[in-house]
Amino acid sequence: MALEHAILVSLLEQPGSGYELARRFDRSIGRFWTATHQQIYRVLRRMEADGWVAAEEVAQDGRPDKKVYSAAGPGRAALADWLREPVEPETVRHELAVKIRAAAFDDPAALISEVERHRESHAALLARYLHGEQRDFPDLTALDTRQELQHVVLRGGIEFERMTLAWLDDVLATLRRLAEDGRGRADE
Amino acid sequence: MALEHAILVSLLEQPGSGYELARRFDRSIGRFWTATHQQIYRVLRRMEADGWVAAEEVAQDGRPDKKVYSAAGPGRAALADWLREPVEPETVRHELAVKIRAAAFDDPAALISEVERHRESHAALLARYLHGEQRDFPDLTALDTRQELQHVVLRGGIEFERMTLAWLDDVLATLRRLAEDGRGRADE
């Protein structure tokens, strides 16, 4: 389990309320670790009870009060411990891969529009990454440690999306070829 | 949720018992969808109750009896329906990316051995993929529909591992550079 740790990293980069964290998880961090506001609120309360984070009530006008959290000493220590633990193997859930193998027992052509939609969303994400890179890292020769590490993670995201786009093109070409062949021959 | 569907695909490719499925999920299918034997047994019982799979008791000598499952008509229909549904966005859990960003608040050098271990396991997986490709697809010009689809998924796995290896090398170079700089300058 590492939601606690993802939250700690986010709070170290910038303190914030549960709600703000939830939005960050929808945007930047969410590319590497997803979480709903429910999980975040629950885990934040547990972390506060354990002394990992400190909370400060902030009154706002025109808006509900919010509790701004920041990482506390024990939280940083827990994060350092976690860093030194070996990563547990990631549990993979690659739904599209399952669907592609499933298509062999149905009509491969039925998957084409699905894969195309997938391709669009990956192309959009790549564009957002590249835009974010230009915005947040205009000068790649003058980065501090934090930015260096953020950037190497971003490079990973960019390369992943490029690889995925190329593969989805490969998948589409394969599905289209099979659909052609299927029309040419008798349906099996 | 798609464990049902992953099981259906596996049973369509080859009928088998819960135990055999669990082992397949540890090996081939498990690259795209992980599951423990507990999940598999539970879901198989539900699928049998729903008529998605048919079970046949098989007596064995020297071993406990096993129930061999195979996909039934309603299961195939459910799979076809699922193929036509849009994929829900995958929930991403990229622990290493979180750790890399976390390293900014600790010692980046502490991550190096961790990333190296990661790199080794991805290199080993790539080797296994390439070996499996040679074994299962010796003649790429004579593939039927099922093999074509299996192969395009395998190509995705291979490209993913290649991309990951290149990125991990990038990460290692970055961490080592930061560790050098950290020794040169004062610790912050």
Next chain:
DNA sequence: ATTGCCTATGCAACTCGTTGCATAGCAGGA
């Protein structure tokens, strides 16, 4: 005026997934 959306937090109920353990016979090695 009403509708809908945004900020901000939370409860309750549920499903999904993991972990530990149990059974039970057989095979192989120390």
Next chain:
DNA sequence: TCCTGCTATGCAACGAGTTGCATAGGCAAT
């Protein structure tokens, strides 16, 4: 001989994650 490990299935308990709903004030558009 005892211990370990493999096949084969399963129960029970727990923790993680999701979904639906509730509150509650403010803002903007219809």
